[in-house]
Every structure is written in C-alpha cells, then in structure tokens.
Amino acid sequence: MAEVAEEAKAPALAPGLPMKMVIMIAVGMLLLGLGGAALLFHFMKGAGPSAKNEEQASEAPVPAKEGHDIGSKPQTGATAQVGVIYDLDPFIVNLADTPEIHYLKVTVKFELERPDVTEELNKRLPQTRDAILVLLSSKEAAAVRSTQGKLQLREEILQRVNALLPKGGARGVYFTDFIVQ
Structure with a gap:
C-alpha cells in the first residue's frame, strides 16, 4: 500500500522530457512563428499599390506599328506584347549526316499575331508538321548545334509556316527542347 501512495504523488509526465525542456521548445516554436510572420509582412509590404501599378503598366497593350511585317523578328524589351502561344508535339528526326x-x-x-491563327494552324497541322520535318531532316548536326544554326533554323521554320497560312500570322518560333545526339 505504501508503494501505491508513492506512485500517486509523482506527476505523470512524458518519460525523459523535463518540464523546462518542454517550455523551452514551446517558446522557441512561438518565436520562430512570430519571426516568420514578421518576414511575411515585410515582404508583402513591398507589393503595395505602387508595385501593382507598375505591373499593370507593363501589361498595357502596345499599339501595333504601321507597316509591321508578319515575318519580322518578335519585339523585345519591356514594351513587347506577348502573342498567343501555339504548341506542337515534339519532333524526333534523323539528321542528314552521311557517315554517322x-x-x-x-x-x-x-x-x-492573332488568336484566330490557332484555328488555321489546327486545320493545317499535317502540312505544318510535314514542312518542319522535311526541313529538320535536311540539316546536319554541326549546323544545328551552333547558336547561329539554331537562329537560322528558327527563321526557316517561321518562313515555311507563314507560307502555309493564307494571311501569315506566326510572329516567332521558340525551341523549348533541343537535343542533338
């Protein structure tokens, strides 16, 4: 009976963790949470009305230049207006290298240039893919590995695609994956 009385006197804490350690962990977690909240408010303060006005000004549409050539290079810089992006499935071709x-x-x-060009490209997708496949397979590995070769390939693809479309309409060509093996 004396043993039961001794066990009842001792508080039931987690074994091995003193009360001071539990308090220190709780205070540390509270300080980390407050520090994180302070950083969040500090960074969010920078995205106030002036930052929103700058974003809206950069998204303002740019008026088209008179005499703009459809096959010309895309505009660059802060005033460039992004057109509609049309994705094609990846191409895998044999290059024209003879011994290897x-x-x-x-x-x-x-x-x-315009959103309605998407419909025209969808109608002419087989012709578009064929024109690009024939062009790609006529190139040699050394030619397409260089930066100049890639830029020339872009221009050639742009010319061939615009020739297929009745009113032109492709403004730029972008490579998002380019592997020569």
Whole structure:
C-alpha cells in the first residue's frame, strides 16, 4: 500500500522530457512563428499599390506599328506584347549526316499575331508538321548545334509556316527542347 501512495504523488509526465525542456521548445516554436510572420509582412509590404501599378503598366497593350511585317523578328524589351502561344508535339528526326547517324529532338512553339491563327494552324497541322520535318531532316548536326544554326533554323521554320497560312500570322518560333545526339 505504501508503494501505491508513492506512485500517486509523482506527476505523470512524458518519460525523459523535463518540464523546462518542454517550455523551452514551446517558446522557441512561438518565436520562430512570430519571426516568420514578421518576414511575411515585410515582404508583402513591398507589393503595395505602387508595385501593382507598375505591373499593370507593363501589361498595357502596345499599339501595333504601321507597316509591321508578319515575318519580322518578335519585339523585345519591356514594351513587347506577348502573342498567343501555339504548341506542337515534339519532333524526333534523323539528321542528314552521311557517315554517322545523328538524331534531333526538338519541341517547337509558335507565337501568333492573332488568336484566330490557332484555328488555321489546327486545320493545317499535317502540312505544318510535314514542312518542319522535311526541313529538320535536311540539316546536319554541326549546323544545328551552333547558336547561329539554331537562329537560322528558327527563321526557316517561321518562313515555311507563314507560307502555309493564307494571311501569315506566326510572329516567332521558340525551341523549348533541343537535343542533338
């Protein structure tokens, strides 16, 4: 009976964790939470009305230049207006290297002048893919590995696609995946 009385006197705490340690952990977690909240408010303070006005000003539409050539290079800089992006499935082709066999895997995206060009590209998708496949398979690995070769390939793809569309409409060509093996 004396043993039961001794066990009842001792509080039932987690074994091995003194009360001071539990309090220190709780205070540390509270301080970390308050510090995180202070950082969040500090960074959110920078996204006030002036930052929103700057974002809206950069998204304002840019008036089209008179005499703008559809096949010209896309605009660059802060005033460039992004057109509709049209995705094509990846291309995997054998390159024209004769003694060795080289492959090219490329994913092409078009920036379009107008949203209605998407419908026209969907109608002419087989012709578009064929024109690009024939062009890609006529290239050699050394030519497409260089930066100049990639830029020239972009221009050639742009010209071929705009030739297929009745009113043109492709503004730019972008490679999002380009592997020569």
